[in-house]
Amino acid sequence: MPAPAPAVEIDGLVMRYGGTAAVDGLSLTVATGSITAVLGPNGAGKTTTLETCEGYRRAQEGTVRVLGLDPVRERRALLPRIGVMLQAGGAWSGVRADEMLRHMASLHAHPLDVAMLVDRLGLGECGRTPYRRLSGGQQQRLGLAMALVGRPELLFVDEPTAGMDPAVRRTTWELLEEMRDAGVTTVLTTHYMDEAEHLADQVHVIDHGRLVVSGSPFELTRATGASTIRLVVTEPFPPEAPASLQEALGPATEVTAIGPQSLLITGPADASTLAVVSAWCERHGVLPESLSLGQRTLEDVFLQLTGRELGDEALETAR
Amino acid sequence: MTPASGGPGAVTSPFSPAPGAAPYLRQVRAQARMETRLMLRNGEQLLVALVIPILALVGGVVGAERGGIELDGRAVDVLTPGVLALAVMSTAFTSLAIATGFERRYGLIKRLGASPLPRSGLLLGKIGAVLTVQVVQAVVLVAVALALGWSPSGGWVALPLALLAAVLGTAAFASLGLLLAGTLRAEATLAIANLVYLLLLVGGAVLLPRSSYGGVGELLAVLPSAALGDAFRAALVDGSLAAGPLLVLVVWALLGATAATRLFRWE
Numbered sequence A: 001m002p003a004p005a006p007a008v009e010i011d012g013l014v015m016r017y018g019g020t021a022a023v024d025g026l027s028l029t030v031a032t033g034s035i036t037a038v039l040g041p042n043g044a045g046k047t048t049t050l051e052t053c054e055g056y057r058r059a060q061e062g063t064v065r066v067l068g069l070d071p072v073r074e075r076r077a078l079l080p081r082i083g084v085m086l087q088a089g090g091a092w093s094g095v096r097a098d099e100m101l102r103h104m105a106s107l108h109a110h111p112l113d114v115a116m117l118v119d120r121l122g123l124g125e126c127g128r129t130p131y132r133r134l135s136g137g138q139q140q141r142l143g144l145a146m147a148l149v150g151r152p153e154l155l156f157v158d159e160p161t162a163g164m165d166p167a168v169r170r171t172t173w174e175l176l177e178e179m180r181d182a183g184v185t186t187v188l189t190t191h192y193m194d195e196a197e198h199l200a201d202q203v204h205v206i207d208h209g210r211l212v213v214s215g216s217p218f219e220l221t222r223a224t225g226a227s228t229i230r231l232v233v234t235e236p237f238p239p240e241a242p243a244s245l246q247e248a249l250g251p252a253t254e255v256t257a258i259g260p261q262s263l264l265i266t267g268p269a270d271a272s273t274l275a276v277v278s279a280w281c282e283r284h285g286v287l288p289e290s291l292s293l294g295q296r297t298l299e300d301v302f303l304q305l306t307g308r309e310l311g312d313e314a315l316e317t318a319r
Numbered sequence B: 001m002t003p004a005s006g007g008p009g010a011v012t013s014p015f016s017p018a019p020g021a022a023p024y025l026r027q028v029r030a031q032a033r034m035e036t037r038l039m040l041r042n043g044e045q046l047l048v049a050l051v052i053p054i055l056a057l058v059g060g061v062v063g064a065e066r067g068g069i070e071l072d073g074r075a076v077d078v079l080t081p082g083v084l085a086l087a088v089m090s091t092a093f094t095s096l097a098i099a100t101g102f103e104r105r106y107g108l109i110k111r112l113g114a115s116p117l118p119r120s121g122l123l124l125g126k127i128g129a130v131l132t133v134q135v136v137q138a139v140v141l142v143a144v145a146l147a148l149g150w151s152p153s154g155g156w157v158a159l160p161l162a163l164l165a166a167v168l169g170t171a172a173f174a175s176l177g178l179l180l181a182g183t184l185r186a187e188a189t190l191a192i193a194n195l196v197y198l199l200l201l202v203g204g205a206v207l208l209p210r211s212s213y214g215g216v217g218e219l220l221a222v223l224p225s226a227a228l229g230d231a232f233r234a235a236l237v238d239g240s241l242a243a244g245p246l247l248v249l250v251v252w253a254l255l256g257a258t259a260a261t262r263l264f265r266w267e
Helices: A046-053 A075-081 A097-106 A114-120 A136-148 A166-181 A193-199 A217-222 A241-249 A271-283 A298-306 A312-318 B024-041 B043-065 B075-105 B108-112 B119-147 B158-183 B186-203 B210-220 B224-238 B243-263
Strands: A008-017 A020-030 A035-039 A061-066 A082-085 A154-158 A185-190 A202-207 A210-215 A227-233 A254-259 A262-267 A288-295
Touching: A008 A046, A020 A046, A020 A061, A020 A202, A020 A210, A035 A046, A035 A166, A035 A193, A046 A061, A046 A154, A046 A185, A075 A082, A082 A136, A097 A114, A097 A136, A097 B024, A114 A136, A136 A154, A136 A166, A154 A166, A166 A185, A166 A193, A185 A193, A193 A217, A193 A298, A202 A217, A202 A298, A210 A217, A210 A298, A217 A298, A227 A271, A241 A254, A241 A262, A241 A271, A254 A298, A262 A271, A262 A298, A271 A288, B024 B043, B024 B075, B024 B119, B043 B075, B043 B119, B043 B186, B075 B108, B075 B119, B075 B158, B075 B186, B075 B224, B119 B158, B158 B186, B158 B224, B158 B243, B210 B224, B224 B243
Parallel strands: A035 A185, A035 A202, A082 A154, A154 A185
Antiparallel strands: A008 A020, A008 A061, A202 A210, A227 A262, A227 A288, A254 A262
């Protein structure tokens, strides 16, 4: 069977606001039937990219095809086939959750059973509370339900689990996985590493509006055979420390400073590497507080490729 | 349909894609129904739509009986057309502007922009809601007026003439309301829509005929509020077509619609 056409094809997309490029020559594809994560820090251009796919914005340069259609010129044909979850808002201020969901259902030809969706996303707890007084997590769940209710082929969800508590995040992930099993393609933006690692078949890491790297979470974290060593020391090390450790370890490993007292060492985490690290500590009078070995995470990949972290919030979640 | 990658479970999954838009008219009906329901649920808007017009009618009639206001004819006969005009204005302008301002603020208009409902359907839904609320207002206000002894003197032709005035007045005020809601922040829209309503209620020759305003009465003729009031009074008192005021409403509707089309920002 030939591979189906990609659900989304973005080629050389450029979107500028004022003088700065929010998206700067981005090219990527989303395979039909996959969950694809667009991962990057705040301001990386994720939402702009998503909204261009949804037809809200016209591509300034490059081309965007969604389900084979031009999202602006062929918007009317496209919209019934996609489900959209905005990063925030999207309902009347005084509407009740079930009422809003029933309304969205009535705009579609073959909607999902609203009661089932209310049950699956725990929206029953919202009762008669108007939208403006729902918690952030409840608004997120309603937004997701509104994206699903029209039984779309393709789902665009912008930061779907921001503001959700851990248990609800799990349920949401399960629901998105169930959608994939039913044949729905999902494109999600996130700055949560664990979300991308857990959920995505394919991850596109973007930063400053450019694609940094693409691959499955497995490819990105394991394919190089590399592992990581995190070294945390008791006092801030001198600025030249990373370079001198790098020199001691040689080119097979890579040393990145991730804080004034912690270093990330990527490479073969074998006995000889550990011996070099401890000898280096001894020579420089550095007292290790902790030395931990682990597999590379997407967080590490991002850090190495961009030289910066995704943000404190994301780091906390990833650890 | 997309071939499912998830094995046998895919066949029975309720989530299997089945995309499609509902028929256009069904979408418009659903939209109008929701907008009506939410408009009637909002206490502040009910105050503007019903309570203030009723107070104006009852207060005006009682005041005239005590000799506070001098009118050309029985107070209830002169005031009722003005109160109906006020009701049209309150819903088409104030309620619509405030509702739309908060729809923008809460991202509803943006979200519906990614739904199967086209922009024309959204607009038709709003028109449907405004007209429905106006029918409710008319029923209540006419009942109150009849209870106060109102006897409309325009004959049978008064009804279509009043409806024409209501439609043109709704077009003028709704386009101005959407212009306001589409260009300002929701809070500013709320304040200005209420303020303009009060200013026109007092000084806009909507409730009372322009002759009650002395020398400035002639100048007021260009206001949409005075034009709507004049058109209603001509229809329901004399049974005549007020060509000048209706033309003023058409001009306001064209100006408002042109500006709103150009300047309305969805986000």
